[in-house]
Each structure stands twice: as structure tokens, then as C-alpha cells.
Amino acid sequence: MANSEVTRAIPQPLPDNIRSVQPGGGVCYGIELAWGRWRRWRLRTFRPGYVEKMRGLRQGDSQGAPHDILDPRDLKYCRNQCDCSWADADNPFRWRRMIPFAPWGGAELMLMGVPLMLLIALAVPAGSPWCYLALPPAVVLGLIVYFFRSPSRRVPQEPGLLVSPADGTIAEITHLDHDEFVGGPAVRIGIFLSIFNVHLNRSPADARVVALRYSRGEFLNALNPESAIRNENMWIGLEEESPPHRRWVVRQISGAIARRIVCDLRPGENIARGQVFGMIKLGSRTELIVPAEAGLEITVKIGQKIKAGETVVVKMRA
Numbered sequence: 001m002a003n004s005e006v007t008r009a010i011p012q013p014l015p016d017n018i019r020s021v022q023p024g025g026g027v028c029y030g031i032e033l034a035w036g037r038w039r040r041w042r043l044r045t046f047r048p049g050y051v052e053k054m055r056g057l058r059q060g061d062s063q064g065a066p067h068d069i070l071d072p073r074d075l076k077y078c079r080n081q082c083d084c085s086w087a088d089a090d091n092p093f094r095w096r097r098m099i100p101f102a103p104w105g106g107a108e109l110m111l112m113g114v115p116l117m118l119l120i121a122l123a124v125p126a127g128s129p130w131c132y133l134a135l136p137p138a139v140v141l142g143l144i145v146y147f148f149r150s151p152s153r154r155v156p157q158e159p160g161l162l163v164s165p166a167d168g169t170i171a172e173i174t175h176l177d178h179d180e181f182v183g184g185p186a187v188r189i190g191i192f193l194s195i196f197n198v199h200l201n202r203s204p205a206d207a208r209v210v211a212l213r214y215s216r217g218e219f220l221n222a223l224n225p226e227s228a229i230r231n232e233n234m235w236i237g238l239e240e241e242s243p244p245h246r247r248w249v250v251r252q253i254s255g256a257i258a259r260r261i262v263c264d265l266r267p268g269e270n271i272a273r274g275q276v277f278g279m280i281k282l283g284s285r286t287e288l289i290v291p292a293e294a295g296l297e298i299t300v301k302i303g304q305k306i307k308a309g310e311t312v313v314v315k316m317r318a
Contacts, residue, residue, distance in 0.1 A: 105148035155274030
């Protein structure tokens with residue numbers, strides 16, 4: 001069936017194995033959830049007026065959330081489980097968006113960064129014979145901070161463009177005979193992310209989220225072609241809002257080191273081109289699958305370095 005003839009897709013509910021925006025769990029994730037439970041107890045106990053105020057300002061429905069949603073911080077790991085939010089003017093934590101770090105890396109930065117800073121502080125005092133011991137933890141601290149960075153991007157606004165969903169290197173451009181979700185022949189563009197790349201994922205275009213599928217799996221090196229099939233991954237089905245309602249797929253795939261996939265999308269919501277929707281923590285792979293229609297132009301080549309939200313990877317008919 002030609003892509004222009006595809007009818008509008010009905011958004012599918014989240015499958016049972018997606019119970020948070022980071023379905024693979026993790027130690028830092030568990031510690032952050034425990035901190036959230038303590039914070040909510042403290043707010044209910046000592047700041048009931050604040051809790052009541054934020055409840056009155058909350059929009060939407062918190063049904064489905066795994067815990068009480070007292071303020072915007074409680075949506076960090078369960079945004080995809082419910083349909084509530086706060087207007088920017090009512091969000092006392094909107095300033096956090098200005099911090100140039102991934103919002104889902106705060107626990108890692110604190111839990112790994114603070115001990116490293118203490119080691120550096122102990123070794124650095126002037127005249128200390130151990131000052132050179134500060135170098136290894138300083139290097140590790142620098143790498144952790146560098147990994148979780150979130151630089152701003154200039155998102156192209158011309159119609160018909162798909163931008164890269166990830167930073168990294170083009171590792172694959174493969175023509176597929178048929179993709180079930182796309183509805184016909186397709187092109188798969190594979191992007192390899194090293195530990196030195198920005199690991200935030202961005203939407204390739206203005207689109208509506210149709211479905212998400214999370215699959216547990218292995219943790220092969222992302223350079224291994226088998227990793228695309230066998231590794232843990234998040235499949236995201238997107239549909240163009242305007243006619244002809246093309247469909248695209250973005251897949252977040254874990255790597256040998258990266259084992260935590262984050263995706264905070266809700267089925268049925270609209271996302272903008274270049275919008276951050278998640279990340280893969282440490283080296284990994286991201287794929288973009290697009291319809292192989294007439295007039296399609298792949299604007300990247302294997303081995304090319306690209307930036308999420310900024311590098312145009314595909315030009316389609318506007």
C-alpha cells in the first residue's frame with residue numbers, strides 16, 4: 001500500500017513491560033526513586049500548603065502514575081504513565097531546563113561525582129605529596145560530566161526535512177523490502193554513538209507518537225550488526241501530523257556499556273522536530289527507519305559525523 005494511502009494510526013496503549021521512562025531500571029534509578037519517596041513524605045508532612053497549591057494548579061489526570069504526583073519533579077520517571085502536567089508559569093522548577101545537562105542524569109552525576117570530588121579535594125592541598133593522585137578521579141569526573149551534557153541545537157525549520165535522532169557516526173544505510181509500520185519499502189539509517197557523543201535523543205520531525213515497544217535483550221557492542229537484532233531496545237512508532245501522514249520509526253538500542261534506555265513519550269502526544277524525548281546512557285546505537293518513497297533523498301553517508309536535532313539526514317517531499 002502506498003504511504004500516501006495509509007490511514008491515520010490509532011495510538012496504542014503502553015505495553016505492560018513499560019512501567020517507567022527507564023524500563024530497564026538500574027541502581028542509580030532505584031536510589032533516585034527512594035529519594036522521591038522521602039521527598040514526598042517530607043512535603044506532605046511539613047509543607048501541606050504547598051502540596052495543596054500544586055494540586056490545584058495541576059492539569060490533566062494523574063491516574064496510572066505509580067505514586068502521588070505532588071509537583072513536576074514527580075513526573076521525571078513516570079511521565080509516560082499518566083496524563084498530567086503544570087503550565088510553565090506554575091512550574092517552580094522550570095529553571096532546571098536551563099541547566100546544560102541531561103535531566104535523567106542527575107542521580108548519576110551526584111552519586112558518582114560527589115565521591116570523586118571528595119577524592120580530588122583530599123589529594124589537592126598545596127604541598128601534599130599525594131597531589132598527583134587527584135588526576136585519575138579528576139579525569140573520570142570530567143568524563144562523567146561531559147557524557148551527561150545537553151548542548152543547545154539549531155533545528156532546521158524547512159518542510160520535508162528529517163533531522164538526526166542522535167549524535168554519532170552513520171554506521172549503516174540499508175534499503176528494506178518492507179517495513180510493517182511504515183507500510184512499504186523503507187530505508188534504515190543506523191547511527192553509532194561512542195561514549196564521547198551526546199547521548200540525548202531528539203525527534204526527527206513534527207509527529208504524533210503512535211506506539212512504543214520495549215524489548216529486553218543482550219548488550220552486544222553497538223558496532224556489531226547483530227546488536228540491532230539482539231540487544232535491549234525501545235521501538236518508537238511516529239506518524240506525520242499533516243497529509244500524507246507518513247510513518248517513521250526510531251529505535252533506541254543499548255550497547256556493551258550502555259544498559260539504560262530512557263524514553264518519556266506518551267502514545268498519542270505530538271512532538272516537535274528536534275525535541276528531546278530520551279537518552280541512552282553510554283555507548284549505544286540509534287536507528288531511523290523512513291519510507292522509501294519517490295523523491296526521497298538521503299543526505300548523509302556512512303562514516304559521517306552527525307548531530308541530533310541539527311543534521312538533516314533525509315529530505316522528503318514537502
